[in-house]
Amino acid sequence: MALWRIRATVDDRPGYLAVLTASLALRAVNILAVQVHTTEAGAVDDFLVDAPEAMTEADLIAAVERGRGRNPWVAPAEARGLADQPTRALALANRLVRDPEALGDVLRTLLGASSVTWRPAPVREPAARAGDTMRLPDPAGGCYDVVRREPSFTPAEFARAQALVELAAVASRRAGDQVTLQLADGAELILRPAGPDDLGALTAMLARCSIESRTPGLLARAPDVIAARLRRALAQPRGLLLVAVLASPAGERVVGAGQLVVEGALGEVALLVEDDWRRRGVGTALLRRLSAYAGRTGQAALVAHVAASDLGMLRTLARLHRPGQLERDGELMSVTVPLVDRPVDVAAPTPATMT
Template sequence: MALWRIRATVDDRPGYLSVLTASLALRSVNILAVHVHTTEAGAVDDFLVDAPDTMSESDMIAAVERGRGRDVFVARAEAQGLADQPTRALALAGRLVHDPDLLGEALVTLLDADGVRWHPEPVAGPGFDGRRMTLLDPVGGAYELLRRAPEFTPAEYARAQALVEVSAAALRQHAEHATLLLPDGSELLVRPAGPDDADGVLGLHRRASVASLQRRYLGSAPAEPRLRRLLEPAGGVTVLAVDLHTDRVVAMASLLAEGELGEVALLVEDGWQRRGVGTALLRRLLAYAERVGFAAVVAHTSADNAGMLRTLRRLGAGRTDRDGPMTSVTLPVARALRATGPAAPATRR
């Protein structure tokens, strides 16, 4: 027995697909997988089949045509073709999450294309025409994919476009990773937090002094479930500073949404305080607040937290209200950004 890939157009009418499968069955062809692409010309059916070794390409085409299939394409398939298209696409998406630069290679694999060309400027709008497909590159330019046969279908274009979007999201995520060089020569990785950072954030809280936790939370540290929710706050963001030598989380800063306002909070490990870490994280949060359109940012801290209050003044603190042991500082976003000037020097990873 041998594996074959078959593609044919069938009238999109009741019973026509069964006629085709019956014609294949009469030749002892076992259908292993089928996928239907809806097009204006009819239903384009993709089959992966197991056929007798004695069947030739012409025999296979004749069997499909007797089953009322037209525009027939047949080719020998490899064992890896046993993976269905959704599984194949998911595997490629997983690779792009870790390395978005593999987009061109992933598109060729997904579409069984004969080749791919990258153009610095799009040669045409995104779309497909027969055996040519054009997809915009998330970083600029466009990919042009070519295939001798069969022609591309709308379903294939949709899958390819989905991979492009995965690559774009991964590129945006990678761009948000920056190396922060402190005045004393230390290097920290600054990046958005995620669910996988729970252990690192819990470790930061265990190492923090009682005084630091008191200033951050105006009381004791929250329970683990709340800390986990802080990693991906709804409508906001949490950024971490990670020691590149030990891979330990040494600081975290959160921006929480409160209507048109954003509330910022900061915790820096005691040994890393007064070294510019907190200022760098708050600047990133202020830039994020501008992008999402917050009217202002508010910070609540203890009245005796001189370091935090000094940092907020440097960042353009506006209104300051004191309520017993707590001080609330408001930073209008536009004013805060003017006061900070350029963001701290950083190198994209």
């Protein structure tokens, strides 16, 4: 038996795929996998098949045409084609998250392209597809010309390629947001946006923090409640969650976190720094990056809910060098820090309203 790939167009009507598969079955062709691509010309059926050794390309084309398949394309396949297509696409997406610069190679692998060429572009060109060619924007600038002589690209393949380009753009932005922070005592931490893989490390940091280290608001609840909210924040962010990470040969350890939750024109911020790392500049660095992000995304002001006794957090907020509004409710201080040079006509949310 030999592996082949077959692609053919059939009328997108009930029973036509069955006629094609029956024609292949009559020739002892075993269908191992099938994908259906909807196009303007009909349904494009893409098969991976195991055919008798004696069958030739011409024999397979004849079997397809007898099954009412149009524009047949047949080519020998390799064993790697047996991999489940969704699993293969997820593996490529995982590679792209880890290395956004691999976009060209990922597109070549996903599409089985004969060539992927990067070229500079004076302006950002929209994505386009025409037969055997795709043009896809490179998130880092320029664009990729993807060519596959046969078979022609389908709309579904074009959509998959665009999804990977969008993923590469997100991964590139995340990589660009990562910075190395050198503290005054010489220690180095990595500041970066948190991802789903950080949930365990964040939960472990919460368990190491004393009650006194937790500011009121977003990060001041019981560890199990915070863990549930962190899961939601990582899955459906409404702002930004930053982590301060200590890297070592044994792995990464999260020693601080800063969260910005966007509510209209306001962004609520909260910081949590592990006890041994407090008063070393970690909170200030996290707050500055959250403030810069809020300014870029159009928030008019930041609000933080701070225990009146937490002089360290109050000093950290004061280091933004922006006069802010202070409101005290018992042992709780609400500090509003404007980000624009105009009055902030918004009501500060209370900690209970935030998620």
